[in-house]
Amino acid sequence: MDSIKKSASRIECVYSTNILGGGVRLENTAIPSSPAVPLKARHKRPFRKTWRLHLMLLPAVLVALVFKYAPMPGVIMAFQEFKPWLGVGGSSWVGWDNFKLMFTMHDSVQVIWNTIFISVLKILFGLVVPVTFALLLNEIRHIALKRSIQTLVYLPHFMSWVILGGILLDLLSLDGFANRLVTAFHLEPILFLGDGNWFRATVIVSDLWKEFGFSAIVFLAALSGINPALYEASEIDGAGRLQQTLYITLPSLLPIIIVVFTLSLGNVLNANFDQIFNLLNPLVLEKGDIIDTYVYRTFQGGQYSLATAVGIFKSAVGFVLISGGYYFAYKVANYRIF
Numbered sequence: 001m002d003s004i005k006k007s008a009s010r011i012e013c014v015y016s017t018n019i020l021g022g023g024v025r026l027e028n029t030a031i032p033s034s035p036a037v038p039l040k041a042r043h044k045r046p047f048r049k050t051w052r053l054h055l056m057l058l059p060a061v062l063v064a065l066v067f068k069y070a071p072m073p074g075v076i077m078a079f080q081e082f083k084p085w086l087g088v089g090g091s092s093w094v095g096w097d098n099f100k101l102m103f104t105m106h107d108s109v110q111v112i113w114n115t116i117f118i119s120v121l122k123i124l125f126g127l128v129v130p131v132t133f134a135l136l137l138n139e140i141r142h143i144a145l146k147r148s149i150q151t152l153v154y155l156p157h158f159m160s161w162v163i164l165g166g167i168l169l170d171l172l173s174l175d176g177f178a179n180r181l182v183t184a185f186h187l188e189p190i191l192f193l194g195d196g197n198w199f200r201a202t203v204i205v206s207d208l209w210k211e212f213g214f215s216a217i218v219f220l221a222a223l224s225g226i227n228p229a230l231y232e233a234s235e236i237d238g239a240g241r242l243q244q245t246l247y248i249t250l251p252s253l254l255p256i257i258i259v260v261f262t263l264s265l266g267n268v269l270n271a272n273f274d275q276i277f278n279l280l281n282p283l284v285l286e287k288g289d290i291i292d293t294y295v296y297r298t299f300q301g302g303q304y305s306l307a308t309a310v311g312i313f314k315s316a317v318g319f320v321l322i323s324g325g326y327y328f329a330y331k332v333a334n335y336r337i338f
Contacts, residue, residue: 153213
């Protein structure tokens with residue numbers, strides 16, 4: 001196909017699109033904008049004009065201080081043989097022994113692997129499915145239908161795993177609705193929550209069903225910010241919906257996709273304690289036990305030092321992964337998150 005070049009909308013900048021060999025290439029011939037306001041001038045706003053905004057932040061700051069920063073001195077327990085009746089000051093120091101014990105226990109490697117396996121799949125599907133859903137929902141032009149779908153997929157996010165866990169236990173039991181549907185096709189009943197492999201699949205799918213609608217909000221917001229002139233210019237040059245999606249929509253979503261993916265890397269060792277705790281049972285302990293449920297059991301057994309060491313290990317790995325993801329985002333996409 002011969003190259004086609006036509007002028008498009010000229011608001012702040014002029015965009016031209018070329019269709020060459022079935023692709024769409026965007027060229028930015030921007031008109032120089034007005035001088036930017038200095039950063040210091042923009043941020044220099046009297047406190048008396050913004051005190052209400054600061055007041056709205058106060059509850060979140062207090063929660064962070066009380067539940068995140070106040071317990072931090074407790075990390076000392078990871079380097080002690082902590083005894084509650086002796087306290088932090090009276091307990092003996094053991095150095096790195098608790099961290100060594102964490103990796104030498106017979107089930108520690110399996111627990112870490114279970115956590116990574118479940119978390120990575122949740123992160124991947126939790127990014128692909130919301131983006132796909134946002135793209136499909138954005139194509140709906142009937143406003144009432146679009147809002148109805150949004151409401152239906154958002155609602156599960158606001159349900160606790162205590163409630164959803166009970167619902168899933170009932171639906172996926174041997175005589176539940178799911179197995180009645182399976183046996184209706186003359187198939188053997190499935191132990192969704194009694195077989196290790198089926199348990200992992202159930203955990204991933206149920207978490208995706210609960211969260212994908214709410215996770216799509218940020219992508220829908222990004223889609224609404226794409227310049228309509230780009231689509232108009234591409235239509236003039238003969239681009240179809242698929243070409244517009246591949247060469248306009250997805251590149252425009254790339255920055256927010258990178259942000260979401262980078263921030264989610266910190267959850268690689270966090271497979272959602274609430275969900276696993278409410279669905280886990282002894283039959284699937286080998287395939288479904290994760291670090292958080294393991295730490296919970298160590299606390300119940302009075303192993304406070306070991307549980308603290310595991311928590312520090314999780315935090316350190318999350319920090320390294322987020323830092324590495326930020327560096328990757330900057331090098332590959334030349335995009336800074338902060």
